[in-house]
Amino acid sequence: MPASAVSDLSVDAAQNALARRSVLLGREVVFFENTDSTNIRAARFALEGSPEGLVVVADQQSEGRGRLGRTWFSPPGRNLYLSAVVRPALPVSEVAVLTLLAAVACARALRRLTPVEVSIKWPNDLVVGDRKLGGILTELSARHNTVSHAVIGIGVNVNMTAAEVPDEIRPLATSLREETGRPLSRTDLLVEILADLDRWYRVFTAGGKALVLAEWMRLDTTVGREVLVAAPSGTLTGTAEAVDGGGRLILRLPDGSVTAVSSGDVTVLNQL
């Protein structure tokens, strides 16, 4: 039997609170004190036939995965690492919206529970100012261009202190504790994040993609700014104009032409 609680993270308490809210995402939560990656675990459960809504939570990850093949720093006893299995009847081209809706859900939940003004930086960063608070990694399995399952992985820096962060990411990272000056209950955060994830997933799958995109734009700090995008195909600078229905960043280049970028890292050049 895996444990169900460690220090301030009780998955049993979270699951009881979620059951009272009749959520789909989070109706079953599996907890590991230590795992390779909650995304890997969740994908294994999905391949074994787990239903939509299963969520894997870990206190620590030994192979936490970030975007673009990076590792996600995942020490024990501090942060939230969770992955939700979903099975939307969607073409692969729509999957990017899952990442956008997860970012919306996290930003809204964290703003509700804390005084921290959490924003979104394209495509999937949860940021406070120019520091990264969390990120989302959606991975999928598809057949004939249709999603069989997707895993929405969410990492949020909760109680980690700056001193605990490796030197190379310290200037770029923050945590809720660093922002508020006090520790927070990971159980409460888990409940609120999953409740919002469930809500926005339902909005999307009921045809509310435009609502997801509108809320994303409201919480985003990228659109309307001069940005530098380090994309796999090269570096671009321009004005971020919008995010399209496929989750791509629409960039107006200095020569006036417009291009859509699917992946990359954004640096905002005119930081307010």
Ligand code: BTN
């Ligand atoms: C990023 O910003 O690069 C995405 C980071 C996503 C990290 C989370 S932590 C829970 C889940 N399991 C993983 O291995 N990665 C995601």
